[in-house]
Amino acid sequence: MTSSLLNRDRAVLVLEDGSRFDGWAYGARGTTVGEVVFTTGMTGYQETLTDPSYAGQIVLQTAPHIGNTGVNDEDPESRRIWVAGYIVRDPSRVVSNWRADESLDAALERDGIVGISGIDTRAVTRHIRSDGSMRGAVFSGIDAEIDPEEQLRTVTAAPEMAGRNLSAEVSVSETQVTPATGERIGNLAVIDLGIKQATVDNLARRGFDVHVMPQSSTIDDIRAIDPVALFFSNGPGDPAASDGHVALLTAALRDGLPYFGICFGNQLFGRALGLGTYKLPFGHRGINQPVRDNTTGKVEITAQNHGFAVDAPLEGVFDSPAGFGRIEVSHIGLNDNVVEGMRALDIPAFSVQYHPEAAGGPNDANYLFDRFQAMVMDHLGKKGTNA
Structure with missing residues (x-):
């Protein structure tokens, strides 16, 4: 050829x-x-x-x-x-x-x-x-x-990336459902801000019926599918220009839904927690970005694609300015000390800035889908006990 x-x-x-x-x-x-x-x-x-x-x-x-x-x-x-x-x-x-x-x-x-x-x-x-x-x-x-x-x-004369909301250009126009291929846990609401197919496949393998929903979905749309958790995908644009998505995530967190976000979903999680975001000089794009998982001390080689980052304290536990309790930075980029992940300690929610599905790229971070699955199962167990 x-x-x-x-x-x-x-x-x-x-x-x-x-x-x-x-x-x-x-x-x-x-x-x-x-x-x-x-x-x-x-x-x-x-x-x-x-x-x-x-x-x-x-x-x-x-x-x-x-x-x-x-x-x-x-x-x-x-x-x-x-x-x-x-x-x-x-x-x-x-x-x-x-x-x-x-x-x-x-x-x-x-x-x-x-x-x-x-x-x-x-x-x-x-x-x-x-x-x-x-x-x-x-x-x-x-x-x-x-x-x-x-x-x-x-x-x-072209628009700058800062201030642009591009999710409407890449999102699905109507909900698409991928059934669980692992032992079924329940419905997962996925807000498509620019999702990759490998992400959908990984979530389905963990037992979720993956409902990939338009970026324009409302909190009522999410509640209507009776989800066990919420996921925000990667996507293009400036997180500071996505107030509607931040409001949606804030409402879902107040509903008590477990949450996992990657890339753009990490930045929007930061904003929902009351933190700011900023534009990186030239961003992180590639499949060879070193990140330290602070919970294990392990260094992962990760796939990344982002030009914005969350502004948060790198060390110690701090209180969410938006009232979601204690927060800690869970992952740090070793090239330039950028926030690469956050974890809430008082609500079931966490996020990472990179791509754990890593298609194509290394599989070092694939365990994060297992961590999300375990968090949802734990939440469902506690919910059942309280009931």
Whole structure:
């Protein structure tokens, strides 16, 4: 199986500070704008591309050689490719994998994803690490010939990621139910803010009938399915722009529902507890991020994809400003001491900033689904005893 890379058109990446990087068109031709970010994963590009958390972002792969295994119908994490654009250095001209259904560049073109190849991705990465993630645009094909000043105006007119609520763009429009594949515990309400299929599969294996619900769901919608617990998924955007989701989570916590949140769900948990969030300079994206679990002292290698974090005390126990009792930071990122998880001590609730389903990536954190299952079972046991 070969790709169409021999028919090359020009492309250019333009950053909001005026930096320009010339290369070759990859995927669809045209113009795309978004926040330019980098991911350090050496593998799993198909899972990255289909992760809804990347909506609104032009993703740069730091691994130089991309596309050698093509794409297939088994590994997507959602119904489509979500990245706003794609940047690679060395796209493979030949697909060499027995599972491949088509080449990566063909899949990008099919889903209308404008990309660029053949640029110095190390230089772009170093630039972003130094100056922070910024808006950018890829102009490919005939759009690469647009006047440079007009190209820059296109970039600076684009919305910044801070202040954007993108969950409505990636969420399901109606509830989808995946039955439990393990011994059944009960209904689980999952608010889809950009969920990955591997997360749904992991929850179903723990005995939950997984009800993936639209991000616009209300507390009455949740109560209507008589859930045993609530889960908030990963997703794109700024947690500070999601007041409605914070209000929903606050109501559910006051109902006494056990809660588990990952990634965006961790940030919204922080806000529901009364804490603030902030934008990271260039975020954490990749499958090699070290995190310490404070409850065990174990260091995990984790998969991450986030540009925002919770502002909370890293050491000791503190009181929730919103009145949910004692809270502690349960996980810390070892690269930069960012909050990577929180645990409530007086209500059944916890969250992590990374992806325990890790598709594709390491499985170090998969135990968190077991921890959630145990917490729900314990809560149900206490509830039954009180009854």
